[in-house]
Amino acid sequence: MDANEVLLLGLLGQEEMHGYKLHEFLEHELNFVSDLKRPTAYRLLEQLLHRQLVERATEREGRRPERMVYRLTAAGQARFETLLREQLADAERVIHAGNVALLFSDRLPPDERRRLLARRRDGVAAQREVLLSIVEAHAPGSTVRLALQHDLAHLDVELGWLTRTIEGLKGECSTSGVITLVAHDPPRRTSSPGAGSAIASGGSKANAVHFSRV
Amino acid sequence: MDANEVLLLGLLGQEEMHGYKLHEFLEHELNFVSDLKRPTAYRLLEQLLHRQLVERATEREGRRPERMVYRLTAAGQARFETLLREQLADAERVIHAGNVALLFSDRLPPDERRRLLARRRDGVAAQREVLLSIVEAHAPGSTVRLALQHDLAHLDVELGWLTRTIEGLKGECSTSGVITLVAHDPPRRTSSPGAGSAIASGGSKANAVHFSRV
């Protein structure tokens, strides 16, 4: 993804670095912001090098083995700024993988459904706990803290939403369980004058699929 | 990802379907839940077939060309339930790609930073708008609605957070701009008795990297 590119360019713009340290840094300091893996980082560095957005020199510190130090070039700086502007303004489309399970959650008996969701909530709570302590270790006003607080806000809703949902599922034993997906945006371009109620899709092709419990 | 697998198994468990319709359905009804692409769906179907989690028959409806209809097998149903339980209880680790840009946002002049973030907010607001109308088209209590409301909740925080952040950035002209990443979790296993303040990391290796503005 492009985010990786800005990330590396940005970090190198900050301070020249060698690959290993770069990755250490990501893993230890920014693991809530990025999960860039080491081989990926190396490959990306190589590619940036090839595009002349960074340059590489060898240096040695003390009597440790040689290291390759990467430094941002002018072109790299320019590219960085472009990408940064793009991505700062971009409202990323987030897909929550967890929704899929939610979608089918009514195929399980209600109590198990609640139990599993409670487990999910505990996991989120644990994440929140960790993140909270990390946030507090960062100076207020720092951009890192900003990003972490952003994540925290999301963990908070997630937690609240899960709690409310689980709560709302109590007092459920065996609901009628036939659920319908309606076509909110009828994609049939062929003669569909029914711009009225989205529910009454009495077309020829049933574009409503029924979700029933097992 | 595994979510795709449950998704297909779940949909097929619902009702046997042919690949094209499956994809249509995903694209038109579930595009907020999944962005599974068509080639990916076909490939996955093939793989499920090979693992005998689904079976395939050819049928024809009216005088349309032949179609391959996929149906869940018993093994498929079992696999589905296993995966469902796993994923329902799993607290997925979400990485927000947008955070990276945030991290470096102080490399831009404050007013531009605000302007770009405002643009991001508008994008999110637009997404929210769309999602809201979709949510309303679904019966209350349906699992689809549940999932969509989950997304909505996240869009809501995102919106609120962006608004607050932008607001908080007003009255900023050219702050000092030296920001420090502190090591919240000192990874050096070598003699690090400093369990006290995480800030005063006066170790030999500077594990604090300075973020300064350009």
Next chain:
DNA sequence: AACGATATAGTCATATCGGACTATTCATCA
């Protein structure tokens, strides 16, 4: 003197994903 940990730098095979392209049959309408 030997050994294990650590710092550093990779490589490679494999898997996944998705944009773009192709192919076939039928329906419809000029």
Next chain:
DNA sequence: TGATGAATAGTCCGATATGACTATATCGTT
């Protein structure tokens, strides 16, 4: 009758990501 479009089913190639593996030099400890 010929063209167009849409329903249906793929395929293929290139990009990307990553787990696992390798290699080497140095340092600290026993």
